[in-house]
Amino acid sequence: MDLGINTDAVCSIMRSDGTVLDRKFINFPSEKDRLSHVLGRIRRFQKEHGSRQIGSRWAYAKRLNTELARKTGRSIAEYAHENHADVIVFEYLEMKGKISGKKRQKLHLWKKREIQTMCEHKAHRYGIRVSRVCAWNTSRLAYDGSGPVSRDPKNHSLCVFQSGKQYNCDLSASYNIGARYWIREIIKTLPETERSSLEAKVPAVKRRTSCVYADLLILQNEYGCLKAA
Numbered sequence: 001m002d003l004g005i006n007t008d009a010v011c012s013i014m015r016s017d018g019t020v021l022d023r024k025f026i027n028f029p030s031e032k033d034r035l036s037h038v039l040g041r042i043r044r045f046q047k048e049h050g051s052r053q054i055g056s057r058w059a060y061a062k063r064l065n066t067e068l069a070r071k072t073g074r075s076i077a078e079y080a081h082e083n084h085a086d087v088i089v090f091e092y093l094e095m096k097g098k099i100s101g102k103k104r105q106k107l108h109l110w111k112k113r114e115i116q117t118m119c120e121h122k123a124h125r126y127g128i129r130v131s132r133v134c135a136w137n138t139s140r141l142a143y144d145g146s147g148p149v150s151r152d153p154k155n156h157s158l159c160v161f162q163s164g165k166q167y168n169c170d171l172s173a174s175y176n177i178g179a180r181y182w183i184r185e186i187i188k189t190l191p192e193t194e195r196s197s198l199e200a201k202v203p204a205v206k207r208r209t210s211c212v213y214a215d216l217l218i219l220q221n222e223y224g225c226l227k228a229a
Contacts, residue, residue: 001076001090002138002177003112004170006157008032008072012171013083014178016186018217022083023171026075031068038064062110069111073118081126088123089181090116091135133180136209142167143175145204145214179216180208186219198222 002010009026038061046054080088093112120130142149142161149159151169159169183205187195199206201222204215 001088002170002173003072003091003115004157004173007170008068009076009115010168010170010174011076011079012174012178013080013085014175014182016182017220018179018182018213020175023174024079025170026072026079028068028071031064031071035061035064035068065111066114069114070118072111073115074122076115076119077122077126077128080123080128085128087129087131087181088119089131089133089177090119091138091177092132093135131181133177133184134208138176138180139169139173141176141210141212143172143179143213145212175213176211179213180211183211183216183219184208186223194226197226 001012004010007025007027011024011026012020013022014020038057042054042057042061045057076088093116116130123130139159140148142159144161144163144165146162146165149161149167149169149172152158152160152166157169158166159172160166187198187205190198198219202215202219204211205219
């Protein structure tokens, strides 16, 4: 599950062998447009009148943001339930300490936190577990293992792999998030000797901050060969 800026959430239903059964883009454009208009009015008001008397306007923007997050969280949990998912995997969000950055950035981080909270409550009612993986490089690295991607300057929802292939950036990230979860689950259940053998054959799985979907496929192939030997 990747929570993006251009799309509220991108979901991928993935098996432990890397098979992607389904995908869904969850987006609420009208709600985001309303929030964007409110933020624009706040920005113009600040230019003309300064930061005084702006608190109520930011409070309204935050309420719109919270409602958008709750809709997204409910949609994620319902989609997982419809597809009989066992676990919903998010990126781990660092929430400790003061949130730095501009107001718009803070609203985006608040929305991600609210989405995860709402989704977790809803998922537990359905009997679905929620897990989290390291967020580093999930969007920056291509899911096919070709390395860092570059964003399309004309469309930030798209990225270009080093091979020249153009792909949806949030969808690529969702594959990487799912792969990191399954890599962790596979590795931690193995005896030490088998784990060391697999990590020697697939060195990328040792460093979870750089694991991608392609590494899961390689790991599963090597794991199958190891069990067959």
